[in-house]
Amino acid sequence: MAVYTQVSAEALAGLLSGYDLGDALSFKGIAEGVQNSNYLLETSRGRFILTLYEHLVDHAALPWFLALTTHFADAGLPVPRPVRDRQGEALQTLLGRPAAIIEFVSGVSVSTPTPAQAQAAGAALGRLHGSAPGFGKARENDLGQPHWPAMAARCLEGAAAIDPQLPALIEAGLRATRDWPAGLPTTEVHTDLFPDNVLMLGDTVTGLIDFYFAATDLVAYDYAVTHAAWCFSADGRDHDPALASALAAGHAGTRGLSADEIAALPQLGVGAALRFTLTRTHDWLNTPADALVTRKDPMAFARRLAWYLKATPNMVLGR
Amino acid sequence: MAVYTQVSAEALAGLLSGYDLGDALSFKGIAEGVQNSNYLLETSRGRFILTLYEHLVDHAALPWFLALTTHFADAGLPVPRPVRDRQGEALQTLLGRPAAIIEFVSGVSVSTPTPAQAQAAGAALGRLHGSAPGFGKARENDLGQPHWPAMAARCLEGAAAIDPQLPALIEAGLRATRDWPAGLPTTEVHTDLFPDNVLMLGDTVTGLIDFYFAATDLVAYDYAVTHAAWCFSADGRDHDPALASALAAGHAGTRGLSADEIAALPQLGVGAALRFTLTRTHDWLNTPADALVTRKDPMAFARRLAWYLKATPNMVLGR
The missing domain is CATH 3.90.1200.10 (Aminoglycoside phosphotransferase (APH), C-terminal lobe)
Incomplete structure (x- = not known):
């Protein structure tokens, strides 16, 4: 539950230059997940999660994970969709780590479900x-x-x-x-x-x-x-x-x-x-x-x- | 740089019941600051930062900090304004800690300023x-x-x-x-x-x-x-x-x-x-x-x- 990799505003701007997402309006590391570094990113085009995959995630399977979640999003399920860059790629490299920008969805996680x-x-x-x-x-x-x-x-x-x-x-x-x-x-x-x-x-x-x-x-x-x-x-x-x-x-x-x-x-x-x-x-x-x-x-x-x-x-x- | 205190969706709902801010649409712990636990909160009324003050902050001075930032916000400075509850109070107690809801402002922090x-x-x-x-x-x-x-x-x-x-x-x-x-x-x-x-x-x-x-x-x-x-x-x-x-x-x-x-x-x-x-x-x-x-x-x-x-x-x- 931490941000393992610090992404500067400058590094973020470099990543965003490959996308049609505009510039960052807000960018905050979020304390979610135990395996990745996650940032909540807002641009003029919407809100997104930027994930940097740390060593605990199987890097070889990342294209499969991104394709699977795209499949579910295409099927109309409430699964956040990976965003493709101008070359059509969802999987990126940032600060030496695999990374992806995923659509943001609203909602909160309950601790004690009804x-x-x-x-x-x-x-x-x-x-x-x-x-x-x-x-x-x-x-x-x-x-x-x-x-x-x-x-x-x-x-x-x-x-x-x-x-x-x-x-x-x-x-x-x-x-x-x-x-x-x-x-x-x-x-x-x-x-x-x-x-x-x-x-x-x-x-x-x-x-x-x-x-x-x-x-x-x-x-x-x-x-x-x-x-x-x-x-x-x-x-x-x-x-x-x-x-x-x-x-x-x-x-x-x-x-x-x-x-x-x-x-x-x-x-x-x-x-x-x-x-x-x-x-x-x-x-x-x-x-x-x-x-x-x-x-x-x-x-x-x-x-x-x-x-x-x-x-x-x-x-x-x-x- | 961490969230020290975990706030459940249920605890958040209890806190929000004292405000005119509607229900939570999104709630994420953010990895900012070394002294407090911070959450990015979105409700139907807007976006806010929920801060829980941990022991490193001078609790006795919290009313002063909140009054000072309210003064700056009133003066038109780009200082996020503490939000008052229905009783007019900005300072709350949540999970045994002092807490406050502060207006969210857009923007990113630069690492190497021009x-x-x-x-x-x-x-x-x-x-x-x-x-x-x-x-x-x-x-x-x-x-x-x-x-x-x-x-x-x-x-x-x-x-x-x-x-x-x-x-x-x-x-x-x-x-x-x-x-x-x-x-x-x-x-x-x-x-x-x-x-x-x-x-x-x-x-x-x-x-x-x-x-x-x-x-x-x-x-x-x-x-x-x-x-x-x-x-x-x-x-x-x-x-x-x-x-x-x-x-x-x-x-x-x-x-x-x-x-x-x-x-x-x-x-x-x-x-x-x-x-x-x-x-x-x-x-x-x-x-x-x-x-x-x-x-x-x-x-x-x-x-x-x-x-x-x-x-x-x-x-x-x-x-």
Whole structure:
């Protein structure tokens, strides 16, 4: 949550000279995201986000991310559109880093969603799932199920120091996700649709943002990630059936899940919770004390993992 | 340069309920300032900065700062105006911290000013100096000349570890400022008008911001601070007479300095450079490694101090 790279007014003017966006009227570093430097930019043509991609983002996949979000914007989804320069390029280089200018969308992120907001998020997720198949360019999910054993091996040893129960929960998650559902539909999915990646005005979704974990994976796994992100208390101790029911109703109205997908939800939820438990455990053990990032408690997702291990499909759907 | 306090959409809505500003359309933490948490807020009524004052700002003086900037805004200066709530109060409490909503002004801060921009800054400073006397409420400068010996005593011991020449330069600065000019005009002054506290569009000043070091002190001392901030290379090794001449021309067109004030400029410049050398040295020695703040090199101002020790009034004026 910081601006890692300082962009001077002079460097900005150089970048803007390649665009038909006019001159900068305002330019402020914004404290969003943990992986990029972001600036809110206003020109005579409108408002934009300038993002500089730092080393944590997969640079090779940036053209794919920008093409995917352009595809969603073309499909009429509330996904901010990358802006092309006069040569038609969205991807730039600024101060030695990949960079892009993205359209600004209004809206605020809620911290404690209401059922009406969860339903709107579910509906937006379903529209995303319905629009993604037309994209047609796949990308492997680097943080998907085939990678979890190796990710666990890198952090299991230190996990007990975080919480004595953490290693056993990770092991249980690995066992429960070894046989992963085969034959369920896959498409391009967000895989990180936490409330802070959804902009809203009241109960209306105005923006789906931060697609830098997007990949080609199971639709129902993306649903499970969103359920894990929206339907628990922050510490993972309490599941909220009203939020779960609203999320499901929203998704059912736009794409919905098949019987096979619904049957797999508890296992997919274990996987979703395991993925965030593993990355948070790794980050907890490896974030230097002087980092600009606040570490997130791995136990918040290990507790969700324990919940999914005992859950039924109806429980995940808030029934 | 960080957001120290996270304000949720729900906490923001609670704050806005006391104002006639409508609901939030957008709300982003901005990475500005080292002492406060700042958010860029858009509502149906316009754009604003929400500031939460962290412990580094003198909370007791907040009503004075807000009244002073309101005075400048009333005088037609490009100073963002604090917004009053329905009870007429500008100062609020949010998440246990003092807070205020301030009008947003367009503009960007330049890193390497041109002479035309320095002239515009000098003119704006002169207008500030011309408008301040009507305010009529004084505030002691906690970082002014009477405090420098004590400030030096707290950091002289560690200074040699930063640079072997630093202790001798601090001692020379103390000696040169012991007899401080008497009888020069005082008024409410900014005392921190670095380029990043001036918003510009092209060569036009659109905003003078960050008055949290403002105090009642010598007008010509404020001019010297601004000269030190604008007319040297960032590392303090090179003085730029073209920038100095432009700054002086701008100020002369709006308020200007008397012969007595001009005669005192080299000594006042030593003081200005000493003040920033001392606070930067103190911060350098006391900023913990995990702080969210980038330390600033004390030598950048110690080198300016050495320059002022040998300067004539005409050199400070870029003649």
